[in-house]
Amino acid sequence: MRLRYPRLSRLVLFVAFACAPIAAQGGTPLYKWVDAKGVTHYSDVPEPGATSVEVGSAQGYHAPAAAGARSATAHNGAATSASSYKMLAISSPEEGGVVWRSDGFVGVSAALQPGLASGHHLWFVIDGTRQSEPADGMSTLVELPRGTHTVSALVTDAADTELLGSASVTFHVRQNSAVTAPRGPALPKKPHG
DSSP states (O other): OOOOOHHHHHHHHHHHHHHHHHHHHTTOOEEEEEOTTSOEEEESSOOTTOEEEOOOOOOOOOOOOOOOBOOEEOTTSOEEOOTTOOEEEEEESOTTOEEEESSSEEEEEEEEESOOOTTOEEEEEETTEEOSSOOSSSEEEEEOOSEEEEEEEEEEOTTOOEEEEOOOEEEEEEEOOSTTOOOSTTSOOOOOO
16 A cells, blocks of 8 residues: 655645745755656755746835934924933833723823923824823823723924824723623632522
């Protein structure tokens, strides 16, 4: 009885095709040949009768520049520098953090060094939308449904020109329910009976 391994052959071909762009991008040549049994092979080692395979470069991804300190152009055309500010970052919630919402509101806060200059405003940007009013201080409460959200902050001058922006933080809002009731050692025990 002769055994055949069609799934194994398909797996070998899949791996060869999956690795081909990586090998080609690294400058390694790729060769293709068909053996005596009619099975097609790919390798970086040439076999007798193998042909060179031309493989395009692997698709790459380039992340957009992080929202960091930027200079802005004021309405009169002169450049307004954000160099007086050394740092703007979201301090709460943390990146990837989970907020258990019980009252419908989530607290967000930012850290700015040095402090906010006179005439400048701090804004929070929730899920890509700037809040309608600047923050009163360095934190605010926002009403958010459960799910995944993003928050970033920005500083503007009196003419509403953006001077500085923070990196965006992604966090998750969860809500207690009968299925996901709160648990933990600090919670009161339910009476039995």
